[in-house]
Ligand SMILES: [Zn+2]
């Protein structure tokens with residue numbers, strides 16, 4: 001049993017790393033099940049949550065949407081496409097923001113989650129096509 005759990009965990013983790021596009025749990029389920037149809041949706045969910053809890057993956061909470069998962073665990077930000085729901089990395093200095101906030105609010109900042117909303121390149125293109133038609 002223990003061995004099976006370890007194997008399933010490795011499969012889910014490796015799938016997340018391979019997808020490298022901040023998938024939702026359901027997207028990971030679909031990808032895992034395309035190769036391992038016997039691994040249940042509940043198992044994939046459980047493993048993803050465990051990976052997030054243990055710090056082996058990041059859980060990205062999206063306002064009004066399903067959680068996304070990220071195999072890159074260093075602190076970084078995400079932009080969420082308000083049209084198709086895709087999530088991408090935003091590269092900017094992370095530490096400075098925390099100290100800037102505590103300087104102005106007087107609060108001691110313990111953590112934060114920050115989400116940018118926008119339109120991904122594909123959705124921008126689609127908008128242009130629609131506008132031109
Ligand atoms: Zn999009």
Ligand SMILES: [Zn+2]
Nearest residue numbers: 070072088089
């Ligand atoms: Zn990321």
